[in-house]
Amino acid sequence: MHYSAFRIFKEGLTGNKGWKPVWREPEPKAEYDIVIIGGGGHGLSTAYYLAKEHGLTNIAVLEKGWIGSGNVGRNTTIIRSNYMLPGNQPFYELSMKLWEGLEQDFNYNAMVSQRSILNLFHSDPQRDAFVRRANAMLMSGADAELASAEDLRKELPFLDFDNARFPIKGGLFQRRGGTVRHDAVAWGYARGADSRGVDILQNCEVTGFDIEGGTVCGVQTSRGPIRAKKIAMCVAGSSGRVAAMAGMRLPIESHVLQAFVTEGLKPTLPGVITFGAGHFYVSQSDKGGLVFGGDIDGYNSYAQRGNLPVVEDVCEGGMAIMPMIGRARLLRSWGGLMDMSMDGSPFIDATHIEGLYFNGGWCYGGFKATPASGFCYAHLLAMGTPHPVATQMRLDRFKTGSLIDEKGVGNQPNLH
Amino acid sequence: MIINHPLLGPRDAAEFVHLGDASLIDRPNWQAEDAAAQFLDYAYMRDNPAGELRELWYHEQGDRSWLVVTRNTLTHEISSVELARDVALARGRDR
Numbered sequence: 001m002h003y004s005a006f007r008i009f010k011e012g013l014t015g016n017k018g019w020k021p022v023w024r025e026p027e028p029k030a031e032y033d034i035v036i037i038g039g040g041g042h043g044l045s046t047a048y049y050l051a052k053e054h055g056l057t058n059i060a061v062l063e064k065g066w067i068g069s070g071n072v073g074r075n076t077t078i079i080r081s082n083y084m085l086p087g088n089q090p091f092y093e094l095s096m097k098l099w100e101g102l103e104q105d106f107n108y109n110a111m112v113s114q115r116s117i118l119n120l121f122h123s124d125p126q127r128d129a130f131v132r133r134a135n136a137m138l139m140s141g142a143d144a145e146l147a148s149a150e151d152l153r154k155e156l157p158f159l160d161f162d163n164a165r166f167p168i169k170g171g172l173f174q175r176r177g178g179t180v181r182h183d184a185v186a187w188g189y190a191r192g193a194d195s196r197g198v199d200i201l202q203n204c205e206v207t208g209f210d211i212e213g214g215t216v217c218g219v220q221t222s223r224g225p226i227r228a229k230k231i232a233m234c235v236a237g238s239s240g241r242v243a244a245m246a247g248m249r250l251p252i253e254s255h256v257l258q259a260f261v262t263e264g265l266k267p268t269l270p271g272v273i274t275f276g277a278g279h280f281y282v283s284q285s286d287k288g289g290l291v292f293g294g295d296i297d298g299y300n301s302y303a304q305r306g307n308l309p310v311v312e313d314v315c316e317g318g319m320a321i322m323p324m325i326g327r328a329r330l331l332r333s334w335g336g337l338m339d340m341s342m343d344g345s346p347f348i349d350a351t352h353i354e355g356l357y358f359n360g361g362w363c364y365g366g367f368k369a370t371p372a373s374g375f376c377y378a379h380l381l382a383m384g385t386p387h388p389v390a391t392q393m394r395l396d397r398f399k400t401g402s403l404i405d406e407k408g409v410g411n412q413p414n415l416h
Numbered sequence: 417m418i419i420n421h422p423l424l425g426p427r428d429a430a431e432f433v434h435l436g437d438a439s440l441i442d443r444p445n446w447q448a449e450d451a452a453a454q455f456l457d458y459a460y461m462r463d464n465p466a467g468e469l470r471e472l473w474y475h476e477q478g479d480r481s482w483l484v485v486t487r488n489t490l491t492h493e494i495s496s497v498e499l500a501r502d503v504a505l506a507r508g509r510d511r
Contacts, residue, residue: 240462240463299487307429
């Protein structure tokens with residue numbers, strides 16, 4: 001079924017009886033060419049691009065719960081490509097370009113809204129660092145725009161410019177950044193993959209790997225064994241648990257990140273705003289709630305919930321840049337599992353086990369990467385070689401010393 | 417979370433800094449034949465269990481002691497707290 005304005009009009013006149021479920025609920029087959037573990041944003045986009053770009057459709061996506069029940073439904077929906085290092089920035093810019101064409105590409109309304117992202121700076125050295133970052137962004141083909149405090153006073157008069165401790169000296173805009181309706185990303189990719197013949201198997205938990213002589217040949221699942229020529233892990237947040245079943249140790253720790261939303265307000269924030277002196281980012285959803293977050297809690301966790309000290313820390317960050325946020329009532333908060341890697345950057349790579357591939361380590365920045373992650377993972381699975389923008393996202397980079405450490409804090413996952 | 421400090425009693429986890437897996441106590445011998453491989457494992461690879469984990473916490477806003485806390489990563493329940501010094505000595509380190 002093709003979605004269009006005409007279709008809505010026609011269905012409106014005929015009692016909306018023509019809408020159909022957008023993906024099937026197939027029974028698992030005994031064997032597939034490729035099995036993708038994890039029906040989140042990255043797993044579903046991988047399946048979609050395998051089918052669309054490489055013509056491979058004998059594929060299953062295995063999901064323990066329901067699709068999109070993990071981090072793709074729990075994030076703060078921000079998209080941006082304002083990284084700096086050459087191992088990262090071209091990848092995130094590819095992702096931004098894919099976001100820009102996504103809705104036309106998969107014929108689904110994902111509410112991609114390029115409402116801009118603004119990183120505030122609060123000191124002269126920080127401005128210099130942001131100028132450097134802006135230049136790296138421009139060199140990768142992304143957009144970047146430096147704004148002075150005077151510019152910002154006109155555009156965002158509610159910011160606390162004269163804060164005694166962290167005065168706002170200006171900010172770095174990426175106007176193409178913004179937000180996306182996160183659940184619709186999972187649904188759109190699922191629909192696109194399913195319509196091309198990919199089997200999406202929900203309530204199908206992987207319980208073990210069948211590995212013979214260093215080659216993986218299938219998985220055990222809660223819905224029976226499934227054989228496959230290639231198996232692709234795509235379970236960021238739970239990578240430690242799934243990889244352990246294949247006997248692998250990873251350069252990853254699982255941590256908890258909390259997110260928050262206030263009651264609905266009238267239009268208040270035009271775009272995404274981040275605090276430069278602490279860790280706080282906020283945007284306003286189309287329903288009106290202020291969606292915000294900050295640091296991870298800082299200790300290993302698989303609990304999908306955090307603790308109160310971080311709630312206080314995040315809210316202090318919000319109060320420091322926009323005191324008006326103190327008048328809004330907090331409606332909900334929740335937690336998600338983060339694959340925190342040892343240098344703060346992800347992995348898209350083959351493993352030492354033949355036929356077994358790994359995608360993970362997205363830290364708390366996986367949502368914006370969803371299209372490029374699937375695109376590059378599909379490239380690796382189909383062609384056997386990494387996509388040109390993901391060549392440094394290797395599992396062995398700690399051995400070779402080719403780290404991608406944006407923040408420069410070393411092998412301390414809770415500081416990235 | 418409340419960490420029951422062996423010397424100071426129950427303290428808020430916010431007073432502490434979390435370092436990570438207590439295996440960091442077992443620093444490899446830098447003169448070993450395979451020291452590079454051992455340090456790769458030590459510095460970068462983690463078991464990352466979903467369940468009981470022994471980990472190092474530092475009481476930065478308190479008495480500045482290092483603790484080994486045994487905590488369940490699925491429930492955040494803390495089952496035991498030891499001084500890291502005692503653990504290190506028991507594992508054969510000289511301090």
